Amino acid sequence: PSRIVNNRTLVPAAKVLHFMGCDVKWIHDTRTVVVTLPNGEVLNLPVDEPIPGFGVAPMIENSRTLVPVAYIADMMGAHVQWVENTRQVIIVK
Secondary structure, X not given: OOEEEXXXXXXXHHHXXXXXXXXXXXXXXXXXXXXXXOOOOEEEEEOOOOOOOOOOOOEEEOOEEEEEHHXXXXXXXXXXXXXXXXXXXXXXX
């Protein structure tokens, strides 16, 4: 399941990002999620290192790596909207 940390929604990296058209790899030695966006841009997201200007870091919970979905969507040029009453994130590309 997703998780809210510092007003940011974190989602399981592999499952959600693959659905968004990204390639996701886990680098065990550096505890880093490497995300290749559909446009070929590569994002390196080390666990427990806050993303500059974003206020949250990727994290591991219950053997799943969670990443901030809005950050990935922003990097893809998508519009992100939070719907408070249903607690949903809507992403439109």
